[in-house]
Amino acid sequence: MQKNPVICRKLSKTFQQGEVKIPALVDVDLEIPKGDFVCLSGPSGSGKTTLLNLISGLDNPTSGEIELDGQRIDQMNQSSLAEIRLYKIGFVFQSYNLIPVLTAQENVEFVMQLQGIDSKVRAKKARHILKEVGLEGLEKRRPGDLSGGQQQRVAIARAIVSKPSLILADEPTANLDSHTAESLMELLQSMNSEHGITLLFSTHDQLVMSYSKRLIKLHDGRIASDEKL
Amino acid sequence: MILRLAWRNLWRHSRRSWLTIGAIAFATLLLIFMITLQLGSYDMMINNNLQLFTGHFQVQAxxxxxxxxxxxxxxxxxxxxxxxxxxxxxxxxxxxxxxxxxxxxxxxxxxxxxxxxxxxxxxxxxxxxxxxxxxxxxxxxxxxxxxxxxxxxxxxxxxxxxxxxxxxxxxxxxxxxxxxxxxxxxxxxxxxxxxxxxxxxxxxxxxxxxxxxxxxxxxxxxxxxxxxxxxxxxxxxxxxxxxQVVLDWDTLVPGLMQLIEADFINSWFLYICLVLIVTFSILNTFLMAVLERTREFGVMLALGAKPFLIAKLVILESLLLTLLGLAIGMIIGISIVLYFYIHGFSYPGMEELGAEFGITGKVTPELSLLAISLGPLVILAFTMLASIYPALRIRLLKPVDAMKSV
Structure with missing residues (x-):
């Protein structure tokens, strides 16, 4: 049986600010099956980003368990977590976070380079994926020479190029106009339906939510609702 | 790609990089010139003094x-x-x-x-x-x-x-x-x-x-x-x-070697001070370059890069910057040394020195591999030491915290 890409059990995260303990996530139980398209929504401070950070292994939980493709990651050291992120997770950030001195194609190749893929194979794959996200002809441009929407497409290309089992996106449309956001969401939806890539987004954007298959609302670090759309 | 990335990172702030390269180049050419001239002047001092009258050795009762x-x-x-x-x-x-x-x-x-x-x-x-x-x-x-x-x-x-x-x-x-x-x-x-x-x-x-x-x-x-x-x-x-006993020049003219040794130590103290000043200015540049890119390093870590790779990138950037500075400094330094090797170099106050040690001509810089490479090697060693600190800081970076950095 295919394991669920993401399973969280009793997941909690508490931040310490001086003497004060701030609970960011409290006993979150969550399962995301393969090919799902999940949106996390909720007001600021509800724990969306914290949950994404924990699932991606960028941060360690205070308590609870996280399984990624059947592997417990909550106890892993930084080096093993880096391996998990490299091979299993694709990231799309709010502010694109491309490496400014690398071209669009080199940014896409970067992850594959970390994976030790041969340069010819990388270049071919990167060009192919850039064409798929609609950036053919812009491969040699640096991020500074691309629009916000184009940069986010490069970021998406970078996230999906090595076929991760999960793509995490933290407010991916926050810096984009509605037209660009819509075309981007269509792209991601097609990635989800054609390649079966599991998507987990955090967003405030109704547009993003309308494209997702499942909406989880967080409130004060707890799951307030979890509904299929 | 790491090399390409390092090279392009150097030119993000080209003015700052050129200033650092300039500082390294200047220190390099200064050290090459001073060391070759110093060793050349010792050789000349010894030879002039000994050839004047004492000889290299004497047999006496x-x-x-x-x-x-x-x-x-x-x-x-x-x-x-x-x-x-x-x-x-x-x-x-x-x-x-x-x-x-x-x-x-x-x-x-x-x-x-x-x-x-x-x-x-x-x-x-x-x-x-x-x-x-x-x-x-x-x-x-x-x-x-x-x-x-x-x-x-x-x-x-x-x-x-x-x-x-x-x-x-x-x-x-x-x-x-x-x-x-x-x-x-x-x-x-x-x-x-x-x-x-x-x-x-x-x-x-x-x-x-x-x-x-x-x-x-x-x-x-x-x-x-x-x-x-x-x-x-x-x-x-x-x-x-x-x-009969045979005595070498050092025994025959004991003051000469002592004087050379004292001068040598004195000069090296100055050289090390010069190198340290350059090193600290370079450390500042390296540290700035790392601190302002903390967010970027956080993203790289998030994408799955290991801290070692980023540390390698930072050290490679420092190495490229240093090698550029050394290359420019060595080209200019060696050119100057070659010029004075052919035409000779005269210090201000050379006459007084000449009267004391029997030097009547000009100083010819010592054109040896050691004399030319000593200064650049010391600078390389110190700048590489300076790049270790920023590289070590990267090991402490946590991706989540680093990505919050602006």
């Missing part, structure tokens, strides 16, 4: 160096000199006899050191024959004539052609006396010699001072100073009896 008594002689010096000359690596050998005498001109009387020299050999052993300012050097070993230092000549109010009366104590205790014409006046630049030295042919000296064929000193120079110790060991073990 035991105790003669401390107490140069007329009776403390070498027996059969000609035979020993011939044996030493036959040793591989010995360039030239000469015999000298030395005494003290009252020297009187028509107007004045002074005490002076009188040295009998083998005229033909002396031209190869000492630069005094080439430093005759008026008149000529001694003609042959039997000639009844002398040359005199410039200051002594001035003090005695004599010139070439005048006669001097010598009055001293002979080897057998008898009175040594002679009246000899001055054929040449030398100016060595070494005040002690110019004020105090008279040279005459060895045979005339031996006759005047009743020495027969005895002498006090066998002076030698070797082809390569680096081989001196080996040659002296050979002389010591195969040729000498307990009635």
């Amino acid at each position: 035991p105790g003669y160096l401390k107490k140069p008594q007329m009776r403390n002689t070498l027996a059969q010096p000609q035979q020993l000199a011939a044996q030493i000359r036959a040793i591989n690596g010995v360039e030239d050998i000469g015999i000298r006899a030395k005494g003290f005498a009252l020297i009187a001109s028509e107007q004045r009387t002074y005490g002076a050191e009188v040295v009998g020299v083998e005229t033909a050999n002396e031209t190869k052993l000492s630069t005094i024959p080439s430093l005759i300012k008026t008149g000529r050097f001694l003609s042959d070993d039997n000639a009844q004539e002398l040359i005199i230092g410039e200051v002594l000549a001035r003090n005695l109010k004599v010139t070439v052609g005048d006669e001097l009366t010598l009055l001293g104590s002979g080897h057998d205790g008898s009175i040594a006396a002679a009246v000899l014409p001055i054929v040449g006046i030398f100016k060595s630049g070494e005040p002690g010699l110019d004020r105090n030295l008279i040279e005459m042919p060895l045979k005339s000296f031996q006759e005047i001072f009743s020495m027969h064929d005895k002498a006090h000193i066998i002076v030698g120079i070797v082809e390569n100073l680096d081989n001196l110790e080996t040659i002296l060991t050979q002389i010591r073990s195969t040729l000498l009896t307990d009635k």
